[in-house]
Amino acid sequence: MAEVTLHGVSKAYGGTQVIHDVSLEVAQGEFVVFVGPSGCGKSTLLRMIAGLEEVTGGDVLIGGQRVNDTAARDRGVAMVFQNYALYPHMSVRDNMAFGLRNMGTARADIDRRIAKAAGILQLEPYLDRKPRAMSGGQRQRVAIGRAIVREPEVFLFDEPLSNLDAALRVQMRTEIAKLHHALGATMIYVTHDQTEAMTMADRIVVLRAGRIEQVGAPLELYERPANLFVAGFLGSPKMNFLRGRVAVAQGSDIGIDLAGGVRLPARVRPGSVRQGDEVTLGLRPENLGVAPDGELRGHVDVVEQLGSVQLVYATVPDGTTVVAELRDRRAPAVGSEVPLVIGPGIRHVFDADGAAVTLPEGDLP
Amino acid sequence: MNATRSGWALWGDRLLLAITVLVAILWFLPVLWVVTMSLKPNSELMRSTWGFIPYPFTLQNYADLVRLATVPRWLTNSLIVAVGMTILVLVVSSLAGYAFARLQFPFKRTIFVLMIAGLMIPEQAVFLPLHQMFADWGIHNTHAALMLPRVAVPIGVFLMMQFFRAVPRELEEAAELDHASRFTIFWKIMLPLSVPALTTLGLFTFIHAWNDFLWPLVSATNANMYTVTVGLASIQGNFAQTQGLGSIMASAVFASLPIVLLFLIFQRFIVAGVAMSAGK
Amino acid sequence: MTAAARPATRSPRGRSRSRGWLTALLFLAPFLAVYLVLLVYPLFLGIWISFRDWDLMAGDYGPVGLLNYQDLWTDPVFWRSTRNTLYFALLTVPSMTIIAMLLALAVQGPGRIRAICRSVFFLSSVFSVTVVTLVWQMVLAPDRGLIAPIVQFLGFTPVNYLGSTTWAMPAIVVTTLWWGVGLPMALFLAALGSIPKELYEAAELDHASRWSVFWRITLPSIRHTVILVIVLQIVAQFQIFGQPFLMTQGGPANSTRSLVQYIYETSFRDWLVGYGAAMAMVLFGMMLVFSMLQLWLGRQGDDR
Numbered sequence: 045m046a047e048v049t050l051h052g053v054s055k056a057y058g059g060t061q062v063i064h065d066v067s068l069e070v071a072q073g074e075f076v077v078f079v080g081p082s083g084c085g086k087s088t089l090l091r092m093i094a095g096l097e098e099v100t101g102g103d104v105l106i107g108g109q110r111v112n113d114t115a116a117r118d119r120g121v122a123m124v125f126q127n128y129a130l131y132p133h134m135s136v137r138d139n140m141a142f143g144l145r146n147m148g149t150a151r152a153d154i155d156r157r158i159a160k161a162a163g164i165l166q167l168e169p170y171l172d173r174k175p176r177a178m179s180g181g182q183r184q185r186v187a188i189g190r191a192i193v194r195e196p197e198v199f200l201f202d203e204p205l206s207n208l209d210a211a212l213r214v215q216m217r218t219e220i221a222k223l224h225h226a227l228g229a230t231m232i233y234v235t236h237d238q239t240e241a242m243t244m245a246d247r248i249v250v251l252r253a254g255r256i257e258q259v260g261a262p263l264e265l266y267e268r269p270a271n272l273f274v275a276g277f278l279g280s281p282k283m284n285f286l287r288g289r290v291a292v293a294q295g296s297d298i299g300i301d302l303a304g305g306v307r308l309p310a311r312v313r314p315g316s317v318r319q320g321d322e323v324t325l326g327l328r329p330e331n332l333g334v335a336p337d338g339e340l341r342g343h344v345d346v347v348e349q350l351g352s353v354q355l356v357y358a359t360v361p362d363g364t365t366v367v368a369e370l371r372d373r374r375a376p377a378v379g380s381e382v383p384l385v386i387g388p389g390i391r392h393v394f395d396a397d398g399a400a401v402t403l404p405e406g407d408l409p
Numbered sequence: 410m411n412a413t414r415s416g417w418a419l420w421g422d423r424l425l426l427a428i429t430v431l432v433a434i435l436w437f438l439p440v441l442w443v444v445t446m447s448l449k450p451n452s453e454l455m456r457s458t459w460g461f462i463p464y465p466f467t468l469q470n471y472a473d474l475v476r477l478a479t480v481p482r483w484l485t486n487s488l489i490v491a492v493g494m495t496i497l498v499l500v501v502s503s504l505a506g507y508a509f510a511r512l513q514f515p516f517k518r519t520i521f522v523l524m525i526a527g528l529m530i531p532e533q534a535v536f537l538p539l540h541q542m543f544a545d546w547g548i549h550n551t552h553a554a555l556m557l558p559r560v561a562v563p564i565g566v567f568l569m570m571q572f573f574r575a576v577p578r579e580l581e582e583a584a585e586l587d588h589a590s591r592f593t594i595f596w597k598i599m600l601p602l603s604v605p606a607l608t609t610l611g612l613f614t615f616i617h618a619w620n621d622f623l624w625p626l627v628s629a630t631n632a633n634m635y636t637v638t639v640g641l642a643s644i645q646g647n648f649a650q651t652q653g654l655g656s657i658m659a660s661a662v663f664a665s666l667p668i669v670l671l672f673l674i675f676q677r678f679i680v681a682g683v684a685m686s687a688g689k
Numbered sequence: 690m691t692a693a694a695r696p697a698t699r700s701p702r703g704r705s706r707s708r709g710w711l712t713a714l715l716f717l718a719p720f721l722a723v724y725l726v727l728l729v730y731p732l733f734l735g736i737w738i739s740f741r742d743w744d745l746m747a748g749d750y751g752p753v754g755l756l757n758y759q760d761l762w763t764d765p766v767f768w769r770s771t772r773n774t775l776y777f778a779l780l781t782v783p784s785m786t787i788i789a790m791l792l793a794l795a796v797q798g799p800g801r802i803r804a805i806c807r808s809v810f811f812l813s814s815v816f817s818v819t820v821v822t823l824v825w826q827m828v829l830a831p832d833r834g835l836i837a838p839i840v841q842f843l844g845f846t847p848v849n850y851l852g853s854t855t856w857a858m859p860a861i862v863v864t865t866l867w868w869g870v871g872l873p874m875a876l877f878l879a880a881l882g883s884i885p886k887e888l889y890e891a892a893e894l895d896h897a898s899r900w901s902v903f904w905r906i907t908l909p910s911i912r913h914t915v916i917l918v919i920v921l922q923i924v925a926q927f928q929i930f931g932q933p934f935l936m937t938q939g940g941p942a943n944s945t946r947s948l949v950q951y952i953y954e955t956s957f958r959d960w961l962v963g964y965g966a967a968m969a970m971v972l973f974g975m976m977l978v979f980s981m982l983q984l985w986l987g988r989q990g991d992d993r
């Protein structure tokens with residue numbers, strides 16, 4: 045087990061910089077998820093930790109040891125790839141044994157470790173199969189097994205579930221989480237899927253264009269996004285954004301004028317915005333409802349019935365589409381005008397630069 | 410209207426197929442004829458060579474062939490040369506192909522371009538100086554002399570490089586994390602994966618080696634070192650003597666047997682190989 | 690801290706990189722060795738020899754400048770051989786390309802019968818030149834061949850094709866076609882196989898005729914292969930040697946003597962290796978032009 049530390053790590057391919065000065069501490073035994081849109085540099089960052097990609101600036105430390113110049117094989121990390129990267133010509137058993145044999149592990153020890161990993165991953169019946177004779181989920185389990193038997197200090201996952209279908213993805217998600225609890229190893233997991241990040245992570249690292257946008261526990265990021273990007277990236281359906289202008293500002297209490305002559309109160313850090321400033325108001329769909337006394341008028345475009353909830357997509361006076369997540373079953377008719385009511389939850393406020401200025405204690409009850 | 414059209418099309422297809430089959434039969438007829446002649450007694454062939462049924466039937470021609478032992482000797486030479494050349498080409502090409510596909514080294518581009526330029530050097534441009542060099546080294550009339558000039562085949566390197574490039578990089582990265590050295594990765598991961606490519610390259614090399622004519626003609630001057638291709642050419646001169654016709658046909662059939670068998674077993678690799686080299 | 694650490698950290702990376710080069714060198718060494726010793730060096734040795742008076746048995750008599758090349762200019766047999774080689778290529782390349790394409794069109798597609806036909810047409814190309822020429826010498830023989838009875842049946846007098854200045858070359862061409870059609874056919878088959886099925890289905894819906902499907906869809910889709918086959922054939926047929934050497938020995942009256950055969954005879958019968966080498970260089974030059982053409986056309990294809 046070991047902690048992983050990044051000190052001002054950057055990466056350039058030729059002249060183009062794809063990772064900018066990333067610093068991060070991953071504690072021993074922690075499950076950290078790198079999340080961000082595709083192309084933001086998640087894989088590159090992970091591969092630099094693994095040693096598969098050269099670091100062009102800053103330092104990578106594993107277990108307190110600087111490993112910039114250490115070969116991948118000597119870093120004590122194991123990696124699970126998106127396309128599994130199983131050796132197609134070897135049986136499941138040989139796939140798992142390959143690394144141990146290369147390290148000169150004793151035969152009995154190899155067998156013991158494989159048996160243990162196969163037990164954890166329920167792979168016993170398939171040990172003598174070739175990867176091609178297995179389903180995607182089983183293959184990914186073999187890939188994880190190959191990592192487990194090495195008993196590495198750090199597990200690295202690069203979008204391991206992206207090639208699986210939705211149902212299997214949910215199942216594997218919980219299995220990997222269980223595995224983390226069972227092994228207690230440090231794990232760094234890369235995904236572009238915010239649901240995976242929210243459900244699995246101890247801490248989430250949100251990346252955009254090679255920079256860290258925010259680091260924190262899932263709920264922390266969900267409730268206190270540092271900026272518009274994080275606010276929009278985490279949560280499904282996405283947070284609603286409404287453009288407005290600060291009409292009154294007194295201490296932390298402000299009033300925001302929205303299109304259609306609606307003024308909404310909100311709470312911000314004192315002095316962070318002034319009267320007349322352009323701001324963006326962010327409202328989670330679950331914080332939006334339909335009620336007779338609603339301030340905001342919306343034109344219903346689509347209603348999606350999800351069973352437990354229903355999603356109402358409505359156009360508000362300034363032309364933006366907002367989503368409301370309703371728990372009651374009386375759906376408004378498509379095409380009708382409905383009054384939208386804003387619940388007691390957090391009213392996120394972002395200044396003209398997109399940075400959150402919401403009061404930390406906010407409107408929490 | 411649509412139905413009649415497809416009806417016509419169907420009959421068109423059948424007609425085309427029938428013509429194709431007819432052409433294929435005509436195409437095959439010379440082979441059949443030669444096999445037939447090889448199974449007839451020479452006395453019968455003196456009278457008439459016509460006919461595609463070996464009657465009267467005899468295996469005498471083949472028996473003579475084996476007894477005389479020159480043709481089997483040539484056949485052995487051909488096998489040694491073809492197998493040796495194939496192995497050498499596979500080793501040399503896969504090693505270099507891997508280096509070009511996945512390793513970093515200085516002047517890689519330059520070396521690659523120089524190698525590709527080698528594709529344009531035909532054997533006729535080098536067979537005279539090679540003959541001179543081998544004479545100086547005193548290695549003519551050996552198996553090595555027959556194999557070596559065909560080992561440096563840029564096309565083999567090129568094919569293997571193309572194949573290795575198509576192997577997902579993650580596979581090698583996984584192996585790297587699995588403590589595999591470069592050579593282990595090559596030997597235990599890349600080579601087993603490239604069996605289809607190796608088979609194809611091996612087949613083409615083998616056929617090429619087996620049918621090579623100009624080089625063995627100038628290098629092997631001792632009749633004991635003839636390959637079967639050159640050996641047959643040396644007895645074709647006596648072909649006017651009709652009494653030997655059956656034997657000559659038998660030696661031609663005998664000499665072609667290994668390569669035809671190889672072709673029949675590995676056909677699909679040949680087709681795949683053509684597709685692979687054309688799809689570059 | 691960093692100032693002191695930098696030089697120390699740089700060296701291990703540098704070392705690992707040079708170890709990488711060493712590995713690459715080990716992988717490349719066998720190829721580079723045979724390539725340099727058995728291809729590159731002989732090429733330059735050949736150029737060098739072509740400027741010398743070199744006897745196969747007695748060895749080097751010293752430099753003669755351009756004399757070998759000047760002699761070529763006035764050597765009627767050289768010109769005749771060059772003309773024969775060009776004539777042979779001119780007859781063979783277009784017919785080979787067309788026949789290979791027709792056969793590929795005929796045998797492409799599913800079914801056992803077509804698969805067997807494919808094998809038959811390819812099979813003849815695994816035979817060695819010796820066997821092929823033996824077979825065709827028999828087939829073409831005027832007294833006991835396979836062609837003679839047919840010609841007779843049609844009411845003509847059978848000719849000794851290989852002994853006729855008019856017919857010897859076409860006979861060699863036919864032999865070559867029978868022998869060599871397999872590879873270009875396979876190339877066409879590969880190309881035909883990679884044409885998207887949707888194109889044909891769309892044409893079917895448009896009620897296109899077989900003829901227009903061929904001209905509008907098939908041919909444009911495989912045009913790169915057509916060029917590839919033509920260039921490969923030109924390069925291959927320039928090297929013709931075995932067929933005339935074994936079937937006609939270059940006769941009758943030099944009408945089928947090819948350039949390679951003349952190089953061979955000059956060097957190994959007349960022992961004039963220097964003169965032979967000069968001829969080999971001329972042949973190499975001619976083939977180089979066509980190889981360049983192939984590279985250039987290949988690049989055009991990539992740009993598309």
Ligand SMILES: Nc1ncnc2c1ncn2[C@@H]1O[C@H](COP(=O)(O)OP(=O)(O)O)[C@@H](O)[C@H]1O
Nearest residue numbers: 057060062080081082083084085086087088089
């Ligand atoms: N080998 C490379 N050469 C040049 N650019 C690269 C290379 N690998 C990745 N990149 C670039 O780096 C950025 C980050 O890539 P990556 O880490 O794969 O993104 P992610 O995994 O987040 O989708 C992308 O813009 C990509 O184009």
Ligand SMILES: [Mg+2]
Nearest residue numbers: 086087088203
């Ligand atoms: Mg990625």
